[in-house]
Amino acid sequence: MTGQTWLWTPPPPSPVPVGVGQLLRAYRQAHGLTQQQLADQLGFDQSYVSKVESGRRAIHDISTLRHIARHLELAPEDVGLAPGTLAERRREPGRDSLSEQATASQRGWRVTRDTLNRNRIRLAKAAAGLYPEAYRLCPGLLTRPGWIWPQPLDISEVGLRWADEVPEPAITGGEPETDGARPLIADGGPYVRYQRYTRAMRDLDRPTLFENRLSFRLVDIARDDASPALTGQPADGGRPLLSFGHTTYFDAVDVCETVAHETAAAMMSSGLSWPALPFRRRIGDPFDLAARPVLPSINTLTIRVDRGAASFLLHRRSAGSVATAGGVYHVIPAGVFQPSGITPVHHRADFDLWRNIMRELSEELLGNTEHDGNSSTPIDYAADEPFRAFDEARRDGRIRVSCFGVGIDALTLFSEILTVVVIEADTFDGMFAEMVHSNAEGSVVSAGPNRAVAEGIPFTYATLRRLIDGEPLAPAAAACLELAWRHRELLLPGLRLRAAS
Template identity: 75%
Template sequence: MTGQTWLWTPPRPTPTSVGIGSLLRAYRQAHGLTQQQLADLLGFDQSYVSKVESGRRAIHDISTLRHIARNLGLSPEDVGLAPGGLADRRREPPRGSAVEKVAGSQRAWRLTRDHLNHHRISLARAAARLYPETYRLGNGLLARPGWVWDTPVDINDIGLRWEESAAEAAISGSEPEADATRPLVGDGGAQSRYQRYTRAMRDLDRPTLFENRLSFRLLDVAEAEGAAPTLTFGHTTYFDAVDVCETVAHETAAAMMGGELAWPALPFRRRIGDPFDLAGRVALPSINTLTIRLDRGSASFVLHRRSAGSVATAGGVYHVLPAGVFQPSGITPFHHDADFDLWRNVMRELSEELLGNAEHDGSSSRPIDYDTDEPFRSFEQARRAGTLRVFCFGMGLDALTLFGEILTVLVVEADTFDSLFADMVRTNAEGSVVSTGPGRQAHEGIPFTQASLRRLVDTEPLAPSAAACLELAWRHRETLLPGLRMRAAV
């Protein structure tokens, strides 16, 4: 790849700003926040933050500037004030007071959360080393023997079994061992800890996309000799999973900030115990799909840079495209029956992430008609024609969060790809599509070569499930890409 720009992400336009507006914009960018999130953090209206950042509104009120400094953990000098005098200090909560204790707890929680979001890849790799080597699948992913299959399986051959009466999970994230991951809340008169990690996220570090949706809970992964693999599911919600997964991740980040990562510093992870005990905790899987464009003499794949300020998990990393939680598009029995299907979940994510279509988020009572609604009709026609094929490699767990990861690959012939994704977007609600240079089209993607793979896996902040998809696709390239002469280097 000599002379070629590596992993170029299209920039988002930002307004020119001055003074305190410049500071707020820089703070947002450093912490991966949206204007709405910063406004929530400060107790301001989003339109007010927008005007300040763009220079259309100036802030001269000392108390407002001091409020900004206090809530963002900045010094008076940072916001253009001299250090406060005695009269100013009297307005601050007394050291050791209940109010200051709550503020300090929330400030520490935000700092740990910030560290977590900026170091997810290194934290996942460190967390993987806590478990036996036989459970490690690449960098930062765990898999039980039998969870990753010897050969890729057509996604329609994966058996899906429904368990209506699944027992409630014993682990919820509200255990005493998780107390340190949830900050204090209250006005000083009656203070307590947040009871749910997702409630703290909502109040203190809310991503743009943060909705509690009905989802499919993974209960079992089974592979019988001579039979297709079977995945068993029940119902859960997105927040039920996040309450456990982000809690264990937060605890890991705090332990790393405090020193070496070791089991004595991880009481909640110890409480969870066997990460593959799917009955003991809520395991909600994402379906991660490596999308490969297959041309006559070469192949390429699309990659996504996920925005830390937009998504609740896996923000700030490179990921395969598309990737999304396995969940129905609505709450009715009709949605459940239509959407309890891996391929249909992948199609919805393709529609949203590659074509920029609105997310099917349960706001409509009308189920999707996959036979007639576009782009699903065209996706299915291409699949039946054999110019689009989709396979599953198996299952894994992200070692940092213990979130479930279904690993899949989509292989599309170039003409079909260019037709289906003629209107492919460069940015979507979750981040931006990555290319290898500003002059390249989004659909051209990254060359599917061993050199690209190694550079991504070894040197870039690549999500563990994405790394596994790439490495498994390369391992099975002769099966997935028949007739293509793959080279070991560019």
């Protein structure tokens, strides 16, 4: 492919340097302080803090920068100083070795988290090697027998069951085995650690999108024996049945990112082995959904079909924006399974896989932030656009939505519902004429700088192999592509797509 541009994303806007003003604002927000309270803590005037935060006043004086770093217990480099420039600082009343240990602990945590975010795909592939080969669906993704259907099913054939009474998970992320992933708190007394990994993320490495919202907790995957056998399925098996209860986003992240953090730390030191992974050992069976809060992500491969050819959409997720799966290529849309609000009305309306996919299409492809799950008013799927048009096109057969099954990300142990939506070209072009180039989670990928993002990436065997084998592609995305190619004759009837020349 010499001379051709491979995956291309639009360049981000010129970054504004992270100055002391932004740092002070972030510190205030993380600690719930007003400008006056921060000014009192630093011994400054409130108007001075206001000018620094707004960028109207720059701080170049080294002694002032040292003063800010010392009183906010920040690393020197956080305020633009060279590492170690505070080493000679005068000890103040109450400041002792415990505070220094906490600072070192937090700095080490940041380094490990940065390593995690820069190496998620490599770590996922390595973590998959810890489990028997029979459980590996594709690089970095695990599954167990019966969780991937013999052929993709229409999304309506996947049953959902609600359970009001679900036992509390035994694993929460606060176990003693997680101490290595939870840093010390500077003002918490002798050896007090953050109780939750998400609390450390909030204070030390907060992504742009970080809200603790009510979510649907996956607790079981079974067969509905009361339903008739489905076409192409074993004669003695009914439709797949996924059982759910309630959880929150942070409950799931506290476990998933902690086990991922532990994996990165092990890789940085002695390498991956079960003795180096006490929390992963404590979790045990990755397919025991009731043992930990499991929040599934619905990952949807979007395929556009046009006159004997097909293309698919790809997303480059920003590590600074999302809490998980940042810095990788992913299918679009992808999002956790949760209602769009907290009321019982939201719950009843949104406990549906297709409606969750529709909301993600609206948010990630059209940029409709009112459909991102923060709405106080329930969505009227029969009347509100673009949902009315999505549903009409699906009823007419211009949109086909299928589910492959469920996997487990080997790095985070996050559960992944694998789906695909196939859209006829005319329908796609009409619905997504205003498709965005970027959204709150990252940028949509095109096949070159002069190609429209709506054209997508060619759905060919060579493209899939190059992506899966050579790019930082999320394991769930790789599984969606592999399964779509395996079942291409069923998903894309009439298209002659060859595996290799």
